[in-house]
Amino acid sequence: MRALVYQGPYEVAVQDVEDPAIQDPSDVIVRITTSAICGSDLHMYEGRTDAEPGITFGHENMGVIEEVGPGVTSLSKGDRVVLPFNVACGFCTNCRRGKSAFCLTVNDPGTAGGAYGYVGMGPYPGGQAEYLRVPFADYNCVPLPAGTEHESDFALLADIFPTGYHGVELSGMQPGDTIAVYGAGPVGQMAAYSALLRGASRVFVVDHVSHRLDIARDIGAEPINFDDGDPAQQITEALGDYGTDRGVDAVGYQATVSSGEEQPAVVLNQLVDTVRHTGGIGVVGLYLPSDPGAPDEHSAKGELLYRIGRFFEKGQTMGTGQADAKRYAHQLRDMIIEGRAEPSFVVSKDIPLSQAPDAYARFDKREDGYSKVLLHPGMD
Secondary structure (H helix, E strand, O other), X not given: OEEEEEEEOOEEEEEEOOOOOOOOOOOEEEEEEEEEOOHHHHHHHOOOOOOOOOOEOOOEEEEEEEEEOOOOOOOXXXXXXXXXXXXXXXXXXXXXXXXXXXXXXXXXXXXXXXXXXXXXXXXXXXXXXXXXXXXXXXXXXXXXXXXXXXXXXXXXXXXXXXXXXXHHHHHOOOOOOEEEEEOOOXXXXXXXXXXXXXOOOEEEEEEOOHHHHHHHHHOOOXXXXXXXXXXXXXXXXXXXXXXXXXXXXXXXXXXXXXXXXXXXXXXXXXXXXXXXXXXXXXXXXXXXXXXXXXXXXXXHHOOOOOOHHHHHXXXXXXXXXXXXXXXXXXXXXXXXXXXXXXXXXXXXXXXXXXXXXXXXXXXXXXXXXXXXXXXXXXXX
């Protein structure tokens, strides 16, 4: 089959790889209809992780089941499914608690969590390919209505919609709260959208890419351009109060300031300033224990200079970690079906898999029109 394979920093290629096969009775093989490029894929693309050449990218996948293992009970050939990016068993202690992002079964001993096509997340190829093996399929597949309706909306259930929603959940937001979302990429847009769906009174979105801030404005959020000055101060002045109730970090360890300089802890520290005393912060922007391209030796080991003293003084709370996507995927799917949510407003391109290398390069440069790219292997 054809798949997108990592060659090295800033280089990916569509090439022939071995077809996936049923390995365990609980597996299914899915013919991929849509696989999205994620901002977290760029960390690997840029060589900012420990990813080795040869990995097939793609953790935001959906498609139609082509083959079913003998141990699968709830799925059949021809079923349309979306695959939340957490590869999980469904029966370990963490899975039973709804913490599918930290499954204790699917990765090396002492390591929690698995994912399709991501470094350090187990031996699972990604779905930017024609076909994908899905282990523990009864748990990992979220059934969808047959046909092609809502394809772009449903594709976002694999990661960014649940991840944005999870960021808001981690912050502790309640209806009527004010909230600031740092980062207007796809996950940040989903966090802002989720906050609005959940009844936030005011939602601020911080970034400096103008077309991203325009999208935030279009959904009813208030854009804050950090090129115009300290974002925490801008938000405080706009509120006429001393801070938002909640905040979300949708940026992570490659955060930059106006000059373009990387400052890995800048968003975390700005959120401490932005959120009021006793407020909550949700962190879904990616932070890693190893960054080969970090700006300093401590950041290279995931050691950041964080204002813990001010955080403690303000009595704030923080929730962190990858989203337990399956915890939210079914309810968000139903909201899409009933017309209560349309997350596909962030989708900017639908292209064949063959054009993925060019799309990666353009997305990495933050080019207008490449904010969220969906790949379709069947479009080739």
